[in-house]
Amino acid sequence: MSTAERANGSLKKEIIVYVCILALSGLQIVFAYQHAHGAQLLVRMLAVALIQAGLGVMYFMHLLDERKNLRLALIPATIFVLLMMNMIWSDSFRLLHMRPFVK
């Protein structure tokens, strides 16, 4: 869809996405007050946040309407860098369990 077509079309899709994003935020608050803790709660929160971000990027930022090669240029590299940051967790657990000065 070209920018001009998008400018003159209906706002219905964007408003639906807006409502979905707000509803997902509400869902996160429900999760926060359930009995899930630790990793389970983190996974739920991250999953919802990723859905919200995906909706925002595709529909608010209109990446879905851009050329496929732009999506391929931007998204995989970003995800790769963020995934590589996960290598820190082993050190985090080391600090937690092998602290020399635990009270």
Place this chain on the structure above:
Amino acid sequence: MSEAGLAVEVHAPAIMEESPFAIPSKKLVMWLFIISDAVTFGAMLFAYGYVKNASPDWPEPFRFSPSILNAMLMTFILVSSSLTMLMATRAAKSGDKAGGIRWTFITVAGGVLFALLHLNEWRGLIGEGVRLFQNPWGSPMFGATFFAITGLHLTHVVGGVIALTVVALGYKRGRYNSDDIEIWSLYWHFVDLVWMFVVPMVYLLNVAR
């Protein structure tokens, strides 16, 4: 060759390559900035997670009222401002210059309101004794990570407010066009998307039970 001949030497016009993504260069630059900033925020959130995971006494200070309610209100304002920025872009792209400027300033107002609410929240936490490296509840790194992440986001919000104001005024004067409104709307949506990660990671994982 005579001097006159040298003076009127004709150069072939430069051949410009078509953009590989069929978007203006400045839009591509904004996208590249956004992904680099996304990685920056990702690094901040990972560092926060690292420190939280390594601390056996991480505080959980955010009560439903006022902290979580405030976070909900701030989320609503920021997401709504993304919608108003969408309206501004649509208006600008369809030739409605006045509408584009109006909706951009409504977005700016939303950003200012968000920033004020955030500063008010900081004031409350500082009043409770939270500092960069100490707090009354637990791990001393809580304050540093909280203020660093929310402060970096707040800086982006304030920067966005300033940029949108400059672009809207420039658009009104004819210095900028609808492409520039669209490009800065990308930045504003990005700021909103980052907040969608900050709220669950920083606030909702640390609710007071």
